[in-house]
Amino acid sequence: MYWQQEYECMDREELEILQLERLQATLNRVRKNVPFYRSRFESLGLEPEDIRTLDDFKQLPFTTKDDLRANYPYGLFAVPLREVVRLQASSGTTGKPTVVGYSRNDIRRWSNLVARILVAGGVTREDLVQIAFGYGLFTGGFGFHYGAEAIGASVIPVSSGGTRRQIFIMQDYRTTALVCTPSYALYLADTMEEMGININSLCLRWGLFGGEAWSEAMRQEIQDRLKIVATDNYGISEVMGPGIAGECQEQNGLHINEDHFLAEIINPETGQPVEPGEIGELVLTTLTKEAFPVIRFRTGDLTRLITDPCPCGRTFYRLNRILGRTDDMIIIRGVNVFPGQIESILLEIEGTRPHYQIVLDREEHLDRATLLVEANEALLSDRMRETQELVGRIRKRLASELGVTFEVKLVEPKSLKSCGDKQKLVIDKRNF
Amino acid sequence: MLTIKNIDVFYGKIHAVRRASLHVRRGEIVALIGGNGAGKTTLLSTVSGLLRPAAGNIVFDGQEITRLGADRIVRAGISHVPEGRLVFKPLSVEDNLLLGSYHRFSFKLKQEITEDMEAIYSMFPVLKERRKQPAGTLSGGEQQMLAIGRALMARPKVLLLDEPGMGLAPNITQEIFKHIVSLRDKFGLTVLLVEQNARSALKIADRGYVLETGRIVLQGPAEELLQNKDVQRAYLGRDITDQVEISNE
Numbered sequence: 001m002y003w004q005q006e007y008e009c010m011d012r013e014e015l016e017i018l019q020l021e022r023l024q025a026t027l028n029r030v031r032k033n034v035p036f037y038r039s040r041f042e043s044l045g046l047e048p049e050d051i052r053t054l055d056d057f058k059q060l061p062f063t064t065k066d067d068l069r070a071n072y073p074y075g076l077f078a079v080p081l082r083e084v085v086r087l088q089a090s091s092g093t094t095g096k097p098t099v100v101g102y103s104r105n106d107i108r109r110w111s112n113l114v115a116r117i118l119v120a121g122g123v124t125r126e127d128l129v130q131i132a133f134g135y136g137l138f139t140g141g142f143g144f145h146y147g148a149e150a151i152g153a154s155v156i157p158v159s160s161g162g163t164r165r166q167i168f169i170m171q172d173y174r175t176t177a178l179v180c181t182p183s184y185a186l187y188l189a190d191t192m193e194e195m196g197i198n199i200n201s202l203c204l205r206w207g208l209f210g211g212e213a214w215s216e217a218m219r220q221e222i223q224d225r226l227k228i229v230a231t232d233n234y235g236i237s238e239v240m241g242p243g244i245a246g247e248c249q250e251q252n253g254l255h256i257n258e259d260h261f262l263a264e265i266i267n268p269e270t271g272q273p274v275e276p277g278e279i280g281e282l283v284l285t286t287l288t289k290e291a292f293p294v295i296r297f298r299t300g301d302l303t304r305l306i307t308d309p310c311p312c313g314r315t316f317y318r319l320n321r322i323l324g325r326t327d328d329m330i331i332i333r334g335v336n337v338f339p340g341q342i343e344s345i346l347l348e349i350e351g352t353r354p355h356y357q358i359v360l361d362r363e364e365h366l367d368r369a370t371l372l373v374e375a376n377e378a379l380l381s382d383r384m385r386e387t388q389e390l391v392g393r394i395r396k397r398l399a400s401e402l403g404v405t406f407e408v409k410l411v412e413p414k415s416l417k418s419c420g421d422k423q424k425l426v427i428d429k430r431n432f
Numbered sequence: 433m434l435t436i437k438n439i440d441v442f443y444g445k446i447h448a449v450r451r452a453s454l455h456v457r458r459g460e461i462v463a464l465i466g467g468n469g470a471g472k473t474t475l476l477s478t479v480s481g482l483l484r485p486a487a488g489n490i491v492f493d494g495q496e497i498t499r500l501g502a503d504r505i506v507r508a509g510i511s512h513v514p515e516g517r518l519v520f521k522p523l524s525v526e527d528n529l530l531l532g533s534y535h536r537f538s539f540k541l542k543q544e545i546t547e548d549m550e551a552i553y554s555m556f557p558v559l560k561e562r563r564k565q566p567a568g569t570l571s572g573g574e575q576q577m578l579a580i581g582r583a584l585m586a587r588p589k590v591l592l593l594d595e596p597g598m599g600l601a602p603n604i605t606q607e608i609f610k611h612i613v614s615l616r617d618k619f620g621l622t623v624l625l626v627e628q629n630a631r632s633a634l635k636i637a638d639r640g641y642v643l644e645t646g647r648i649v650l651q652g653p654a655e656e657l658l659q660n661k662d663v664q665r666a667y668l669g670r671d672i673t674d675q676v677e678i679s680n681e
Contacts, residue, residue, distance in 0.1 A: 014455075017435060017437070017453070017455050018455070020453055021453045021454060021455065021641075021648070021651055022651060024451065024453055024648060025648050025649055025650055025651050028644075028647045028648065028649045029649050032649065048451070048647070049450045049451040049647075051451075052438045052451060079662070083661040103660075103661070104659055105652075105656050105659050105660055108659075109656075288652065
């Protein structure tokens with residue numbers, strides 16, 4: 001089953017022509033409308049005309065998260081704000097998220113791209129799609145919502161959280177497709193077991209999971225326990241959100257929607273392209289986005305490109321499942337968190353730079369995050385209550401700014417092990 | 433079917449088309465829109481061999497036609513209906529049509545050519561009525577039909593149309609556009625259409641490209657371009673919904 005077969009099964013030669021045409025139009029547009037890219041072209045002495053092949057394109061510099069931050073909030077928009085019909089945001093390294101805008105056409109394309117992913121994952125108009133991704137600034141909820149509506153499926157926009165309610169809805173509304181993070185799917189399975197619900201009595205058939213890295217073993221467990229076909233999908237808010245790549249029924253790599261995104265794999269250290277099929281950092285360029293185009297954006301995600309033809313008939317190349325990160329970003333329950341964000345919050349509360357450590361593990365398949373903060377003079381207080389208040393304040397700030405609940409613990413000064421002069425900030429005990 | 437890749441065209445000293453790439457698939461109607469002097473006609477004339485690109489290539493049906501002469505390109509299956517129609521005014525309608533088959537004319541094929549002409553007369557009955565009249569006495573719309581008919585006499589696979597609606601009353605333009613659609617639907621003709629009247633062109637087209645000072649700045653399905661605010665502002669004039677917005681303000 002395909003959603004837009006004429007594109008998804010396109011002849012590769014034709015696809016390359018289309019990519020080049022779209023790339024050239026995009027470069028002409030950002031050169032004209034976005035000062036950031038214009039100055040880049042000028043400082044390199046390049047004109048968009050100089051990009052004649054997809055190889056020439058590799059002369060252009062990368063765009064990084066730092067570039068997005070430097071142009072916060074609207075500096076990289078390629079259309080005036082009055083043409084933007086939606087704003088979403090992604091987390092940034094220092095607390096300021098990146099604002100991503102969508103024009104009316106962008107929203108329609110986004111819906112179609114997500115629809116492709118859903119259809120590849122098995123969803124049809126007959127399905128009831130329960131979306132347990134957060135709605136709001138995060139792209140997951142709305143992205144899948146519009147995609148499922150485009151197919152004509154019935155959408156149940158439950159949003160994230162409220163596990164028992166999710167389960168009641170799943171039973172009573174007879175949900176057939178579940179959209180959430182893979183770890184939450186397992187947590188749902190656990191909770192259902194606890195509640196004594198017979199999984200076979202559910203109507204669930206399809207599961208589309210993304211937002212965090214997971215493993216083949218986890219897929220097997222989800223499929224066995226929830227009795228569904230589980231597929232992986234990939235999205236990144238800075239580029240668009242869900243809809244960038246997704247698995248088909250072969251469950252062997254995520255087809256990139258190459259008619260709308262140009263994917264490169266580079267060596268994160270040298271910035272040079274890796275040998276075909278080798279692991280490296282994914283770099284994405286949007287080919288059709290109007291409001292917020294990005295050119296050679298470094299995603300920080302490690303993967304490799306699979307160019308072998310897929311038995312499903314789609315000609316788009318595939319991404320291997322995401323293998324890790326190139327930076328220190330951690331993903332807690334599908335939320336992106338940078339240690340730097342935590343540091344700046346602690347700095348604000350304490351006024352000094354505290355030593356801290358983030359410990360991650362899994363409890364009943366759900367991520368649990370603990371923040372250990374070394375108590376220093378400023379933090380030490382004779383009175384128990386003041387200390388507790390302080391811990392409470394830190395927890396509240398973290399929850400409201402990062403959207404993740406941490407368990408905060410004060411520990412003895414100098415008790416956090418430091419290796420060399422840099423102490424290990426994150427200890428990840430989770431097993432993927 | 434027709435793939436243009438990275439062509440640069442100079443018109444005298446002016447760099448009229450800059451690294452433009454576009455493609456037309458079999459049976460598609462593709463509209464090339466843009467303001468005055470954007471390079472639309474230049475691009476079209478380059479395809480039909482009237483101008484030579486400084487760089488880049490044009491491939492038609494798997495054959496490179498970049499450096500072929502205009503006559504060879506017509507033989508290969510590309511007919512050009514020029515801007516301003518350019519019918520031979522003193523000649524009769526019938527002679528104008530016959531000239532369209534000039535390159536393949538021989539006495540052996542006379543029968544076939546007559547049949548082709550009949551087919552064109554049945555599509556444009558008004559031309560049959562006036563077939564003995566000098567072409568210069570026809571109205572603008574009729575001359576446009578004649579120009580299209582003349583191009584069809586070459587039995588093309590691809591029709592290049594340059595501003596078919598220029599200088600015509602809106603209802604006549606609509607009629608011409610209807611004929612263009614039926615050419616595609618009935619005869620499987622592929623059409624590359626240049627138009628300043630972006631709205632009518634995009635309404636009949638499958639896809640479109642927007643040229644601005646020689647560069648392609650937008651491309652995509654026609655309905656998306658109609659929705660694009662840049663296109664609306666620059667080429668479509670005010671939409672009714674805009675009017676409503678303004679009266680609300």
